[in-house]
Amino acid sequence: MTHEVLIIGGGLLGCAAAWHLARAGLAPRLIEARGINAGASGQNAGSLHFQIERRFLEPGGTAHAQGGDIVRLNRLAIEEWAGLEDQLGRPLDIHMHGGLMLAENEADLALLSLKVARENELGLPTQLLSGAEARDLVPRLAPHICGAAWLAQEGHANPRILADAFADAAKSSGASIETQSRLLDLRRDGDHWQATIEQSGQIATARARHVILATGHWTARIAARMGLNIPLYLAPLMMSVTDRTAPFLPYLIQHVGKRLSMKQTDDGNMVIGGGWASAPQKMADGLPDLDAPPHLVPDNLRANLAVAAGVMPCLRGRSLIRSWTGMTCISADQLPIVGEVPAAPGLHVAAGGSMFTLGPLLARMLARSIIERAMPEEIALFSAARFAHLNAFVVPS
Amino acid sequence: MSRIVDGVTRPAPITVEIDGAMIPAHPGETLAAAMVATEIYRMRDDRSGAPRGLLCNMGTCSECFVWIAMEDGWRRRRACLTPVEDGLRIATHEVPL
Amino acid sequence: MIDIAIIGGGPAGQAAARQTLAAGLSTTMIDEQARPGGQILRQPPAAFAVKGWMAGRLYRPLRHLLAQTEADTRLDWRGSTSVAGIERIADHFRLTLSGAHGGTLLARRVLIAAGCYDMPVAMPGWTLPGVMSAGAVQTMLKSQQLVAGQPIVLLGSHPLLLVLAMQILDAGAEVAAVLMPQTYGRTMRAALPHLAGAMFAPSPLIAAGAAMARLRLAGVPLMMGARPIGFTGDGRLEAVDYAWRGRTHRIAAQVAAVSYGFLPQSDLPRQVGAAVRWARPAGGWETLCDGAMRSSVPGLYVAGETTGVAGADAAMAEGEIAGIAIALDAGAQPASDMARAQARRARLQPFIDLLRAVADPRDVWPQATPETLLCRCEDISVAQVEATMARLSPMADASAVKHRCRIGMGLCQGRSCEHALVRRIAAAQGCDPDAVAPFRVRFPARPLTVDEIIG
Ligand SMILES: Cc1cc2nc3c(=O)[nH]c(=O)nc-3n(C[C@H](O)[C@H](O)[C@H](O)COP(=O)(O)OP(=O)(O)OC[C@H]3O[C@@H](n4cnc5c(N)ncnc54)[C@H](O)[C@@H]3O)c2cc1C
Ligand SMILES: Cc1cc2nc3c(=O)[nH]c(=O)nc-3n(C[C@H](O)[C@H](O)[C@H](O)COP(=O)(O)OP(=O)(O)OC[C@H]3O[C@@H](n4cnc5c(N)ncnc54)[C@H](O)[C@@H]3O)c2cc1C
Ligand code: FES
Numbered sequence: 001m002t003h004e005v006l007i008i009g010g011g012l013l014g015c016a017a018a019w020h021l022a023r024a025g026l027a028p029r030l031i032e033a034r035g036i037n038a039g040a041s042g043q044n045a046g047s048l049h050f051q052i053e054r055r056f057l058e059p060g061g062t063a064h065a066q067g068g069d070i071v072r073l074n075r076l077a078i079e080e081w082a083g084l085e086d087q088l089g090r091p092l093d094i095h096m097h098g099g100l101m102l103a104e105n106e107a108d109l110a111l112l113s114l115k116v117a118r119e120n121e122l123g124l125p126t127q128l129l130s131g132a133e134a135r136d137l138v139p140r141l142a143p144h145i146c147g148a149a150w151l152a153q154e155g156h157a158n159p160r161i162l163a164d165a166f167a168d169a170a171k172s173s174g175a176s177i178e179t180q181s182r183l184l185d186l187r188r189d190g191d192h193w194q195a196t197i198e199q200s201g202q203i204a205t206a207r208a209r210h211v212i213l214a215t216g217h218w219t220a221r222i223a224a225r226m227g228l229n230i231p232l233y234l235a236p237l238m239m240s241v242t243d244r245t246a247p248f249l250p251y252l253i254q255h256v257g258k259r260l261s262m263k264q265t266d267d268g269n270m271v272i273g274g275g276w277a278s279a280p281q282k283m284a285d286g287l288p289d290l291d292a293p294p295h296l297v298p299d300n301l302r303a304n305l306a307v308a309a310g311v312m313p314c315l316r317g318r319s320l321i322r323s324w325t326g327m328t329c330i331s332a333d334q335l336p337i338v339g340e341v342p343a344a345p346g347l348h349v350a351a352g353g354s355m356f357t358l359g360p361l362l363a364r365m366l367a368r369s370i371i372e373r374a375m376p377e378e379i380a381l382f383s384a385a386r387f388a389h390l391n392a393f394v395v396p397s
Numbered sequence: 398m399s400r401i402v403d404g405v406t407r408p409a410p411i412t413v414e415i416d417g418a419m420i421p422a423h424p425g426e427t428l429a430a431a432m433v434a435t436e437i438y439r440m441r442d443d444r445s446g447a448p449r450g451l452l453c454n455m456g457t458c459s460e461c462f463v464w465i466a467m468e469d470g471w472r473r474r475r476a477c478l479t480p481v482e483d484g485l486r487i488a489t490h491e492v493p494l
Numbered sequence: 495m496i497d498i499a500i501i502g503g504g505p506a507g508q509a510a511a512r513q514t515l516a517a518g519l520s521t522t523m524i525d526e527q528a529r530p531g532g533q534i535l536r537q538p539p540a541a542f543a544v545k546g547w548m549a550g551r552l553y554r555p556l557r558h559l560l561a562q563t564e565a566d567t568r569l570d571w572r573g574s575t576s577v578a579g580i581e582r583i584a585d586h587f588r589l590t591l592s593g594a595h596g597g598t599l600l601a602r603r604v605l606i607a608a609g610c611y612d613m614p615v616a617m618p619g620w621t622l623p624g625v626m627s628a629g630a631v632q633t634m635l636k637s638q639q640l641v642a643g644q645p646i647v648l649l650g651s652h653p654l655l656l657v658l659a660m661q662i663l664d665a666g667a668e669v670a671a672v673l674m675p676q677t678y679g680r681t682m683r684a685a686l687p688h689l690a691g692a693m694f695a696p697s698p699l700i701a702a703g704a705a706m707a708r709l710r711l712a713g714v715p716l717m718m719g720a721r722p723i724g725f726t727g728d729g730r731l732e733a734v735d736y737a738w739r740g741r742t743h744r745i746a747a748q749v750a751a752v753s754y755g756f757l758p759q760s761d762l763p764r765q766v767g768a769a770v771r772w773a774r775p776a777g778g779w780e781t782l783c784d785g786a787m788r789s790s791v792p793g794l795y796v797a798g799e800t801t802g803v804a805g806a807d808a809a810m811a812e813g814e815i816a817g818i819a820i821a822l823d824a825g826a827q828p829a830s831d832m833a834r835a836q837a838r839r840a841r842l843q844p845f846i847d848l849l850r851a852v853a854d855p856r857d858v859w860p861q862a863t864p865e866t867l868l869c870r871c872e873d874i875s876v877a878q879v880e881a882t883m884a885r886l887s888p889m890a891d892a893s894a895v896k897h898r899c900r901i902g903m904g905l906c907q908g909r910s911c912e913h914a915l916v917r918r919i920a921a922a923q924g925c926d927p928d929a930v931a932p933f934r935v936r937f938p939a940r941p942l943t944v945d946e947i948i949g
Pocket of ligand 2: 455501502503504505506507524525526527531532533534535575576577578607608609610611612628629630632633654657756759762797798799800805806807809939940
């Protein structure tokens with residue numbers, strides 16, 4: 001069977017790309033090794049965070065220079081999320097009521113004001129709030145919170161249902177989506193790619209002009225098997241959640257100096273995370289097992305909850321009902337890698353970074369790059385070409 | 398009265414406060430037992446507002462979670478595992494933290 | 495760091511402690527109940543005095559064991575404390591505790607003897623206050639010295655109902671009816687192949703016979719072949735509906751005691767990664783072990799109902815075996831002989847098989863309607879679950895269904911609904927329940943407040 005586009009991976013990225021490609025009439029085929037949304041896309045914190053990270057502030061660094069592009073992308077991502085429920089025609093628990101990045105002391109506050117100034121300069125309408133103003137918004141914040149950066153467009157969405165919505169929309173636009181279908185091997189065959197796929201115990205092959213590796217934290221290992229170097233590194237994370245409580249927090253809460261993300265879901269549970277590590281299980285050869293859920297690191301859970309209860313003391317009395325772990329990946333320069341791999345024409349990747357917040361936008365851009373056969377300039381910053389030197393010694397197979 | 402009396406010696410009763418009402422209980426008894434003995438079978442409400450009561454009486458099902466007043470606020474605890482003591486104050490509806 | 499942490503103070507945990515203490519190992523026993531005893535000997539509050547408590551001859555060995563346990567000052571007993579977390583670090587374990595002795599505990603070895611719990615079975619009206627598990631009614635009696643209500647109706651397929659009925663009569667209260675869906679004929683057919691073997695351990699059979707005679711004498715209607723339909727009432731249970739001889743009937747009740755069997759407690763073994771399998775016939779997950787009760791996780795032992803529901807005598811025998819194995823593995827000298835303990839356990843098997851065959855609930859389940867809640871914590875109905883499963887076809891695991899409709903996402907983390915969900919998925923896919931991937935079990939095994947974790 002020959003396809004114009006074969007997508008590997010049924011997470012948020014793969015399903016959203018399938019939808020955009022299907023709407024353009026390309027009838028893509030998507031194969032997913034397990035079930036739709038079984039990877040990071042269904043396990044993440046669901047934060048929609050658009051304030052820029054601390055590293056984009058440090059003057060002189062490369063990241064500082066990229067701040068403008070990042071802000072531009074974040075603004076596009078805001079538009080993307082704002083229109084998503086209409087476009088997909090169903091409720092997705094998307095809440096963009098605002099987000100607060102908190103300061104607990106003078107040093108935090110100094111950093112926040114620097115950040116807000118820089119963001120405003122770049123066109124992101126963040127506002128610096130005093131501690132009292134922050135508590136007006138969220139009365140349960142601790143009395144020592146001395147300020148916050150407020151961005152009205154931040155918020156959260158429900159990661160448990162989003163990929164399904166994209167997959168359903170893709171299917172009705174002509175995409176074929178197959179679960180329990182694992183890519184085993186991918187090799188060049190003239191101007192096409194030949195994929196070997198395991199599907200319910202059977203081995204089949206498929207040819208495609210374009211292949212998208214929307215395989216999250218598996219991407220680097222799949223590429224490595226093809227002899228390609230994609231600098232993506234494992235980021236095993238953990239989350240936890242309390243029992244349901246009456247709605248009191250419509251906003252996303254983050255911390256400028258500590259790892260914290262916190263929100264209240266539609267159902268009323270408090271979801272707590274912020275980038276605390278879990279511990280991957282290991283395979284016989286000592287390498288991390290990419291398929292197995294990482295182990296919780298209880299000390300990190302304690303530390304994470306301590307940060308959360310530090311800014312919101314009433315959390316001390318909430319019941320914790322569950323914790324979980326998941327894996328994602330970050331790139332060598334902490335920016336996503338999106339687009340065609342120069343050493344392997346027709347092979348596209350999309351991974352690394354906060355791909356929930358940016359996922360819907362980047363999937364659209366990636367699809368556009370295939371449809372228009374040109375990389376949209378908005379995401380030039382994320383181009384895989386920036387790591388082309390790593391594949392200088394690769395012999396195309 | 399559903400407490401077995403024959404052959405059972407209990408400490409003198411105390412009272413505990415449930416949603417503002419006082420009910421009798423014997424020290425050592427579980428809160429769930431004291432409620433059932435007073436024919437209070439409802440221990441919480443579900444999401445539709447329908448009443449719920451204990452199911453397993455052994456700490457496993459979580460149906461009997463009530464709010465208990467502590468020095469620094471309310472905590473949710475299993476009524477079937479919580480012994481009553483003098484001054485115990487509980488609520489069967491969520492108390493804002 | 496202690497030598498051995500025993501989770502569960504029932505017959506299994508106590509029997510193990512006899513061995514580990516005799517071998518000189520530092521032993522801590524943790525239980526969420528205030529006093530040791532487990533479910534079969536759930537003790538009254540320490541401040542109560544109860545004359546002739548659990549005096550029956552059948553309970554004698556259990557009472558003896560309990561007396562030994564309580565008198566043993568070497569045992570570090572931590573009651574009113576739940577184990578919420580268990581993790582293996584290098585060559586030892588760390589437990590996260592909640593309750594009276596909260597905090598963490600390091601142990602070289604761990605025995606999980608956490609017992610079982612009444613299988614929650616979804617049927618119309620089962621969330622009404624007053625509808626309880628038979629175990630709940632029974633422990634109210636044994637421990638709290640309280641009859642949960644009157645009138646009381648007992649229903650389900652498990653013979654424990656007969657024991658309970660007798661205990662209610664002993665307490666001077668009345669039993670309105672005992673409704674058992676299986677017929678006499680089915681019961682006898684199920685029992686027959688096992689009877690000869692079970693005669694080696696006949697006392698429970700004799701007890702069951704005595705119970706039936708006693709019920710008849712007291713005029714309690716024991717209806718075999720009566721199929722429970724559901725519960726009705728305004729804000730609390732008022733009546734039980736059932737089908738009997740081709741007609742539906744309604745009987746008034748303040749309390750209904752339901753028993754279709756028991757599920758092994760499996761959250762701690764699964765949290766720490768021990769291998770489990772679907773329990774037969776009643777379902778749930780029993781933890782796998784070798785002949786010396788060693789689980790698949792090095793240093794982790796299991797005994798009693800956690801390894802499969804088999805009754806108190808088996809729990810005691812398995813606890814003894816586990817205790818001996820722990821002592822030997824630690825290079826110490828246990829009090830008893832391993833081969834003899836294993837032989838004791840083996841002799842019980844025919845009776846266990848008999849009980850399992852008689853109590854097999856699989857062809858007598860009550861029917862849930864589409865509106866019946868399957869997940870009691872998040873209020874997820876059968877219809878919602880079925881619709882989610884249909885959308886996910888052809889293949890779905892339990893977690894995929896959970897993620898999409900919230901079944902199992904509440905306070906009990908699936909202890910009440912997971913078995914039912916897995917049965918439904920297996921039925922829809924025409925496969926064995928063992929082939930369906932269950933929920934992923936995570937910390938905490940019991941809800942605990944954030945301040946208990948961060949201190
Ligand atoms: C705990 C946690 C919290 C996070 N919080 C946030 C957040 O708040 N905000 C944010 O923006 N981002 C967050 N992230 C990151 C975000 O979840 C990921 O970046 C994003 O979901 C990636 O989506 P994806 O579709 O690329 O990958 P995935 O969702 O991982 O999907 C990849 C899919 O590929 C499939 N696959 C792999 N190998 C093969 C193969 N050989 N054949 C077929 N299929 C295959 C997998 O089964 C999987 O379903 C978080 C991540 C984690 C783990
Ligand atoms: C409610 C109930 C009533 C029963 N009544 C009878 C009866 O009358 N006759 C009969 O023959 N059998 C009865 N059984 C069966 C009974 O389980 C066994 O006969 C016997 O008690 C099993 O012994 P065990 O040691 O395996 O487990 P158990 O006796 O159940 O002991 C396990 C102990 O572990 C504790 N535990 C479990 N999880 C945790 C945790 N996470 N943290 C801390 N502690 C924990 C429990 O509180 C319990 O005390 C009953 C079972 C139940 C559930
Ligand atoms: S009644 Fe089940 S936990 Fe208390």
